[in-house]
Amino acid sequence: MSGQSADKQLLEFKVNGQVDAPDGLDRELLEMAREGKLTGIRRTRLDLVEDWLDHGISAEETCKRLSAYNRSVILAVLEAHAEEYPWLRDCTFVEFGSGGREEQVLGSDQDNGLLMRADPDEEELEDVTQSIVVALDGAGLALCEGGVMISNPEWRGDFDVWLSRLTRWLSNPAEKGSWQSGLILDFKAVFGAPRDVLLLRDRLWEYVRTKPIAISLLIQELTDYRLPLSMFGAFITKKSGPWQGYLDIKHSVLAHLTNSTRILALKYDLLPHNTCERLRLLAEAGHISSKHQDSLLDAWEYLQLKRLTIGLECDREGIPPHNYVNPTLLPKEEKARLKTSIQAVEKLVRLVQAGTGL
Numbered sequence: 001m002s003g004q005s006a007d008k009q010l011l012e013f014k015v016n017g018q019v020d021a022p023d024g025l026d027r028e029l030l031e032m033a034r035e036g037k038l039t040g041i042r043r044t045r046l047d048l049v050e051d052w053l054d055h056g057i058s059a060e061e062t063c064k065r066l067s068a069y070n071r072s073v074i075l076a077v078l079e080a081h082a083e084e085y086p087w088l089r090d091c092t093f094v095e096f097g098s099g100g101r102e103e104q105v106l107g108s109d110q111d112n113g114l115l116m117r118a119d120p121d122e123e124e125l126e127d128v129t130q131s132i133v134v135a136l137d138g139a140g141l142a143l144c145e146g147g148v149m150i151s152n153p154e155w156r157g158d159f160d161v162w163l164s165r166l167t168r169w170l171s172n173p174a175e176k177g178s179w180q181s182g183l184i185l186d187f188k189a190v191f192g193a194p195r196d197v198l199l200l201r202d203r204l205w206e207y208v209r210t211k212p213i214a215i216s217l218l219i220q221e222l223t224d225y226r227l228p229l230s231m232f233g234a235f236i237t238k239k240s241g242p243w244q245g246y247l248d249i250k251h252s253v254l255a256h257l258t259n260s261t262r263i264l265a266l267k268y269d270l271l272p273h274n275t276c277e278r279l280r281l282l283a284e285a286g287h288i289s290s291k292h293q294d295s296l297l298d299a300w301e302y303l304q305l306k307r308l309t310i311g312l313e314c315d316r317e318g319i320p321p322h323n324y325v326n327p328t329l330l331p332k333e334e335k336a337r338l339k340t341s342i343q344a345v346e347k348l349v350r351l352v353q354a355g356t357g358l
Helices: 003-015 025-034 041-054 059-084 086-090 097-101 122-138 159-171 180-185 195-210 212-220 249-267 275-284 290-317 332-353
Strands: 091-096 112-116 187-191
Touching: 025 059, 041 059, 041 290, 059 086, 059 091, 059 097, 059 122, 059 187, 059 290, 086 091, 091 097, 091 195, 097 187, 112 159, 112 187, 112 195, 159 180, 159 195, 159 212, 180 195, 180 249, 187 195, 195 212, 195 249, 212 249, 249 275, 249 290, 249 332, 275 290, 290 332
Parallel strands: none
Antiparallel strands: 091 112, 091 187
16 A cells, blocks of 8 residues: 555544544554655645545544544554564553643644653664654654754653652642643553553642642642733734744643643543533533633634634645634634633633632
């Protein structure tokens, strides 16, 4: 089977509404990874997203499918390396952040770690982990600017090292960036035995739920949240720089929805990783109203759909994906939906800040 026919098979299979790869496709991806021919995956990923959206598939489902597709690429890359370096099979490749929540969009970068039960030669470890992240970058999963990748020694270690490291970051604000707490609380195993990763997540969540300082630090990260609407209802956009007049919908709105929902999920020990699934369980248990749940789900859907369409537009223009919108250029209906989304997120943030239910 050629790489082109494999791409066509995947496209047809995914459009028909299934997420798991068909028989033989993983083998084709593995062969492409062995031969270092994953660059065509970039084009396939874009074609898939465009086709899903053209078929009316929701942003929630599209993000889940895209995350599943990216995991299949990761599996192929790890398996190809494990054939040459068998000790990798004694390790678990962990995906953090949006990948761990199954919420990836076009342009989502790598956020990964390696939970190790092997002790390979240090030089070989450096070479192999660097080779893996470079291969993933070639397949369209961009290198993480913050260095959250297995090529960074801080994102490798055995179970005890990981538990100590993550709890230290969560309990000491001087040792972490503001982005890390959210990132490190959402993760899942992609390659290798998942048992230790599940145990690590349970231990970490229990630590956060039973340590008031950890919860308070998570909530403190919301204190700088500024509603990107003026008191008169005008959008507050960038005042200078290349994005002057634009609004960053990821960091100004969506990140606060994700973080607030995660804090409530921690409090009530809700198992799902996905933000939308967490919101549904919170409403079902009565922790937020069903009306507020609907508003938040609609906000999430709108913001992620916008990010997906921006990614496709950027591809057509030959520029990297971004998360900015110019409110003045939006149709009237979209302006209203963006404003409603911001207000729904603002309400959730204030509830969490006020300690409601905590």
